[in-house]
Amino acid sequence: MTEPTPLRxxxxxxxxxxGQLGRMLSLAASRLGMRTHIYCPDPQSPAFEVTPHKTVAxxxxxxxxxxxxxAVDVVTYEFENVPAATAxxxxxxxxxxxxxxxLAIAQDRLAEKTFLQKRNIAVAPFRPVDTLADLHAAIAELxxxxxxxxxxxGYDGKGQVRIDAPGDAEAAxxxxxxxxxxxxxxxxFEKEISVVVARNRRGEVRDFAPAENVHRHHILKTSTVPADxxxxxxxxxxxxxxxxxxxxxxxxxxGVEFFVVPGAPRPTLLVNEIAPRVHNSGHWTEAVCVTDQxxxxxxxxxxxxxxxxxxxxxxxxxxxxxxxxxxxxxNLAAATRPHFYGKAEAREGRKMGHIxxxxxxxxxx
Amino acid sequence: MTEPTPLRxxxxxxxxxxGQLGRMLSLAASRLGMRTHIYCPDPQSPAFEVTPHKTVAxxxxxxxxxxxxxAVDVVTYEFENVPAATAxxxxxxxxxxxxxxxLAIAQDRLAEKTFLQKRNIAVAPFRPVDTLADLHAAIAELxxxxxxxxxxxGYDGKGQVRIDAPGDAEAAxxxxxxxxxxxxxxxxFEKEISVVVARNRRGEVRDFAPAENVHRHHILKTSTVPADxxxxxxxxxxxxxxxxxxxxxxxxxxGVEFFVVPGAPRPTLLVNEIAPRVHNSGHWTEAVCVTDQxxxxxxxxxxxxxxxxxxxxxxxxxxxxxxxxxxxxxNLAAATRPHFYGKAEAREGRKMGHIxxxxxxxxxx
Numbered sequence: 001m002t003e004p005t006p007l008r009x010x011x012x013x014x015x016x017x018x019g020q021l022g023r024m025l026s027l028a029a030s031r032l033g034m035r036t037h038i039y040c041p042d043p044q045s046p047a048f049e050v051t052p053h054k055t056v057a058x059x060x061x062x063x064x065x066x067x068x069x070x071a072v073d074v075v076t077y078e079f080e081n082v083p084a085a086t087a088x089x090x091x092x093x094x095x096x097x098x099x100x101x102x103l104a105i106a107q108d109r110l111a112e113k114t115f116l117q118k119r120n121i122a123v124a125p126f127r128p129v130d131t132l133a134d135l136h137a138a139i140a141e142l143x144x145x146x147x148x149x150x151x152x153x154g155y156d157g158k159g160q161v162r163i164d165a166p167g168d169a170e171a172a173x174x175x176x177x178x179x180x181x182x183x184x185x186x187x188x189f190e191k192e193i194s195v196v197v198a199r200n201r202r203g204e205v206r207d208f209a210p211a212e213n214v215h216r217h218h219i220l221k222t223s224t225v226p227a228d229x230x231x232x233x234x235x236x237x238x239x240x241x242x243x244x245x246x247x248x249x250x251x252x253x254x255g256v257e258f259f260v261v262p263g264a265p266r267p268t269l270l271v272n273e274i275a276p277r278v279h280n281s282g283h284w285t286e287a288v289c290v291t292d293q294x295x296x297x298x299x300x301x302x303x304x305x306x307x308x309x310x311x312x313x314x315x316x317x318x319x320x321x322x323x324x325x326x327x328x329x330x331n332l333a334a335a336t337r338p339h340f341y342g343k344a345e346a347r348e349g350r351k352m353g354h355i356x357x358x359x360x361x362x363x364x365x
Numbered sequence: 366m367t368e369p370t371p372l373r374x375x376x377x378x379x380x381x382x383x384g385q386l387g388r389m390l391s392l393a394a395s396r397l398g399m400r401t402h403i404y405c406p407d408p409q410s411p412a413f414e415v416t417p418h419k420t421v422a423x424x425x426x427x428x429x430x431x432x433x434x435x436a437v438d439v440v441t442y443e444f445e446n447v448p449a450a451t452a453x454x455x456x457x458x459x460x461x462x463x464x465x466x467x468l469a470i471a472q473d474r475l476a477e478k479t480f481l482q483k484r485n486i487a488v489a490p491f492r493p494v495d496t497l498a499d500l501h502a503a504i505a506e507l508x509x510x511x512x513x514x515x516x517x518x519g520y521d522g523k524g525q526v527r528i529d530a531p532g533d534a535e536a537a538x539x540x541x542x543x544x545x546x547x548x549x550x551x552x553x554f555e556k557e558i559s560v561v562v563a564r565n566r567r568g569e570v571r572d573f574a575p576a577e578n579v580h581r582h583h584i585l586k587t588s589t590v591p592a593d594x595x596x597x598x599x600x601x602x603x604x605x606x607x608x609x610x611x612x613x614x615x616x617x618x619x620g621v622e623f624f625v626v627p628g629a630p631r632p633t634l635l636v637n638e639i640a641p642r643v644h645n646s647g648h649w650t651e652a653v654c655v656t657d658q659x660x661x662x663x664x665x666x667x668x669x670x671x672x673x674x675x676x677x678x679x680x681x682x683x684x685x686x687x688x689x690x691x692x693x694x695x696n697l698a699a700a701t702r703p704h705f706y707g708k709a710e711a712r713e714g715r716k717m718g719h720i721x722x723x724x725x726x727x728x729x730x
Contacts, residue, residue, distance in 0.1 A: 006695040009705050027392055030415045033705030033718065050395045052417045288677070290652075290700050290723055304695040307702075310725050312653070312677045330371040330669040335655050337672075340374050340398030353398065358655055360675050 004201040007073055007302040009033030012053070014072030014094070016086070018045025020341040020351060021078035021278050024286075026050045028294035034302065039068050046342045047078075059086045069093035076252060076301045080106040080276050081153060097251040097301045102276040105248070110151045110182050112274060119247050121240050122270050124259070129181040132173050138183040139166050145186040148172045150179045158218075162186070187270055189259035193227045195241035196282035196293050198253045198309075200300040205245060208289065208309045210237045211281045211317075213257070219349060223281045223317040225288075229260060229267070236269055244274060253297035255279025280351070284317040285309070287337045287356035314359035325352035335360045367460075369566040372438055372667040374398030377418070379437030379459070381451070383410025385706040385716060386443035386643050389651075391415045393659035399667065404433050411707045412443075424451045434458035441617060441666045445471040445641050446518060462616040462666045467641040470613070474516045475547050477639060484612050486605050487635050489624070494546040497538050503548040504531050510551040513537045515544045523583075527551070552635055554624035558592045560606040561647035561658050563618045563674075565665040570610060573654065573674045575602045576646045576682075578622070584714060588646045588682040590653075594625060594632070601634055609639060618662040620644025645716070649682040650674070652702045652721035679724035690717035700725045 007013075013029050015022045018040030026036040026047055037053035038045065048054050053071070057064030065086065069075070074095045080103060087100045105111050113123045127138035129148065139146060144166065150159035161172040163183075173181070192215070197207040212227035213220055227234065241256045248254075257272040282293035291299070291307025299306055323346050332338055332355065340353035372378075378394050380387045383405030391401040391412055402418035403410065413419050418436070422429030430451065434440070439460045445468060452465045470476050478488045492503035494513065504511060509531065515524035526537040528548075538546075557580070562572040577592035578585055592599065606621045613619075622637040647658035656664070656672025664671055688711050697703055697720065705718035 009690070010707055010709060023395070027395055027415075030388070030392055030707065031704050033707040035414050035707065048417065049400050050392075050415060052413065052419070054417070287655075290702055290725070299695075302695075305697070307697070308699045310700060312723070312725065325374070330664075330667075332670070332672070334673045335675060337655055339396050342375055342395065342398040342400065344375060358677070360655070360677065 004303040006304045007034070010035060011073040011302065012037055012071060013298065013301060014039060014068055014075040015047070015078060016040075016059070016075065016082055017078035018042060018047035018054075019078060020046060020343075023047035023050055023341060024294045024339070025076070025078060025278065025297060028292065029298045031295065032298055032302070032304075034298065037068065037072050039064075044344060049342055059083050062089060065089055066093070074301055076297070077103075078277055098248075098254070098276045099251070102248050102250055102254070106274055106276045107153075108151050109149060109273070110180070113182070115247075116244070116271050116274075119243060121243060122268065124187045124270050124272075125185040127183045129173075129183050132170060135169050135173050135181070135183060136166070139163065139169055142183060142185040144168075147184045147186055148176060149182055149184060150176055151182050152179065187259050187261055189261050189270070190267065191227075191229075191260045192257060192272065193229060193237060193260060193269075194223070194255055194257045194279065194281040195237050196253060196255050196279050196285065197238075197241040197245050198293075198296040198300050198306055199245040199250045200306055201251055201303055202305070204306045205242050206296065206306045206309050207238050207241050208282060208285050208293065209311055210234050210258075211284060213281050216321075217349070219321060219351070220280050220319055221321075222319070223284050225284050225311065225315050233260065233267060233269060240269065240271065250276070252276070252300045253278050253282070253293050255282060257281070280319065281317075283339070283354050284315045284356055285311075286339065287317075287358055288313045288315045313361070316357045316359075318355050318357065319351055320353040320355065322346050322348045322350055322352065333357075369668040371669045372399070375400060376438040376667065377402055377436060378663065378666060379404060379433055379440040380412070380443060381405075381424070381440065381447050382443035383407060383412035383419075384443060385411060385708075388412035388415055388706060389659045389704070390441070390443060390643065390662060393657065394663045396660065397663055397667070397669075399663065402433065402437050404429075409709060414707055424448050427454060430454055431458070439666055441662070442468075443642055463613075463619070463641045464616070467613050467615055467619070471639055471641045472517055474514055474638070475545070476516075478547070480612075481609070481636050481639075484608060486608060487633065489552045489635050489637075490550040492548045494538075494548050497535060500534050500538050500546070500548060501531070504528065504534055507548060507550040509533075512549050512551055513541060514547050514549060515541055516547050517544065552624050552626055554626050554635070555632065556592075556594075556625045557622060557637065558594060558602060558625060558634075559588070559620055559622045559644065559646040560602050561618055561620050561644050561650065562603075562606040562610050563658075563661045563665050563671055564610040564615045565671055566616055566668055567670070569671045570607050571661065571671045571674050572603050572606050573647060573650050573658065574676055575599050576649060578646050581686075582714070584686060584716070585645050585684055586686075587684070588649050590649050590676065590680050598625065598632060598634060605634065605636065615641075617641070617665045618643050618647070618658050620647060622646070645684065646682075648704070648719050649680045649721055650676075651704065652682075652723055653678045653680045678726070681722045681724075683720050683722065684716055685718040685720065687711050687713045687715055687717065698722075
């Protein structure tokens with residue numbers, strides 16, 4: 001491994017993925033004087049509007065990947081489903097940050113949960129399921145209700161079926177097989193929180209305050225900071241998030257979602273999932289933190305010292321889904337800070353923008 | 366005049382000028398889901414790195430201007446020295462915001478001071494000077510020390526000569542003529558402050574808190590907020606700035622520089638100059654305001670309601686000039702937020718970036 005040497009301003013950062021996260025990473029990179037090159041197969045990618053450097057090609061196109069690698073100083077990504085072969089191909093040519101290992105772990109729920117369990121980071125009880133017999137055995141051990149999930153490519157509620165009684169097993173298995181599956185015990189959580197954490201190659205680790213997340217139709221709707229949780233739980237979440245990036249030798253920003261499970265003497269935390277990238281539940285940092293998650297990721301990727309995640313105010317981030325982006329988008333209340341992604345078409349369930357509602361302390365200034 | 370109708374997301378904003386102000390305007394426009402097209406004769410313009418849409422052409426190239434006008438929905442600019450013919454040409458094709466009148470006034474110190482004086486906004490005593498005889502007469506009226514300035518294209522200390530005694534008149538006149546000149550009484554000011562103010566076509570007016578500015582070698586070095594001035598003076602500055610944009614039917618952000626002149630019972634304010642654009646002394650807003658000056662300008666230009674200029678923390682903005690950008694650029698102290706402009710070459714006196722040092726209240730969160 002080469003010594004960490006901060007990339008000079010004007011360096012070119014390659015970003016795989018042209019969605020809103022890639023777009024916001026590019027904007028943050030520009031603030032640091034960097035240039036960005038976006039690689040995405042979709043010619044309508046919103047990130048293409050914020051830089052003159054782009055490649056429109058499939059992630060499997062090795063000629064295009066080779067040209068991309070030649071054109072950039074470092075490669076990062078906005079989504080965890082970068083094909084493993086793409087990651088390997090690029091990593092032999094240019095530094096890939098975060099690396100191939102966190103990608104591999106985050107792409108596979110079974111690998112992820114096994115990794116966390118080995119490091120004594122609590123997760124919901126789980127069993128791998130390859131056959132219907134596996135599933136019956138797993139239900140016998142974990143009980144019902146439980147949730148059968150594909151190990152790969154699940155997001156926003158896709159790729160999972162709830163099992164309320166042993167008799168549901170066959171239908172659930174039919175619905176998801178022949179993909180590799182995992183059965184997870186149903187966790188009666190009272191809320192979900194998340195921590196966005198960053199690490200660089202010097203081993204600096206910084207995390208943002210935990211956010212309390214509310215989903216609607218399986219899509220994140222709001223993140224509220226501070227989360228309404230006991231201080232000891234916030235500290236526990238911070239420690240778990242930091243332990244994960246340290247265990248992975250991670251470089252960049254990573255999101256960790258936790259379930260808060262009621263218990264005595266106090267609630268406990270289970271990790272739901274990790275995402276090796278900037279995270280929707282960290283968009284609030286843009287409005288109220290000295291350094292936001294996007295700049296933090298770019299700093300880590302560029303071998304810069306990490307920035308200061310200090311928070312200047314309380315905040316509620318609200319996602320704008322589908323048509324919501326048109327409702328009064330220009331006419332916002334006081335203390336709100338919008339971010340629109342410039343997407344041409346407002347499809348149902350599509351994340352179109354977000355609004356940060358900042359809690360300004362009366363008479364503070 | 367057409368009714369104000371908010372531009373839709375995805376609209377194209379044309380920006381004349383590709384320097385750091387154009388770049389930061391483009392980044393702010395992207396956050397609002399807009400696209401930008403940068404027009405600048407310099408192929409190395411830093412703003413070209415933050416959008417795929419550009420025109421490299423002279424400001425006098427009417428073919429290029431016509432194509433640019435066709436490609437955009439509205440035109441704005443990052444500098445006040447847009448040639449009058451260029452402004453007129455574009456304004457017949459697309460909305461030009463701010464308009465040609467504020468440009469004309471800001472380009473000519475004599476017109477600017479006359480405009481302000483007519484609206485009872487105090488400026489330093491001045492006299493137009495076309496001939497050496499005019500200058501002698503002006504010195505007899507205003508006394509020495511005084512400052513002889515070109516009426517046009519003066520900035521960062523260029524285009525002005527100080528006159529300490531009547532005997533300096535001839536040399537000063539020779540140094541600056543045959544350009545149109547103005548003699549200004551020397552103002553023994555104790556400090557300079559500035560106010561960045563915005564107005565939109567609905568007549569909404571919002572101003573940011575006054576900043577206290579320190580120059581070095583005639584270039585802005587720091588802006589500190591809050592300014593160390595009596596509250597009555599801050600209110601006076603705010604009112605004067607608001608009166609100016611109202612008098613001009615102004616659309617966009619405008620910077621007003623004031624001299625604070627000692628006096629009894631309290632100091633008074635004189636307007637030094639106005640700039641019809643986002644202003645270097647407003648860069649602090651980016652780090653600590655709900656809406657920053659760049660977003661505010663884009664909102665006004667797009668016929669959106671103005672944003673909330675509320676300030677969340679105290680701050681000191683420091684310009685990085687020339688080589689300063691390389692000194693420790695990556696390794697910043699806590700509570701600092703950098704912005705680098707991505708300029709290839711660090712020439713002496715060139716603005717390369719700025720750092721906002723945020724005053725985080727201990728124990729506030």
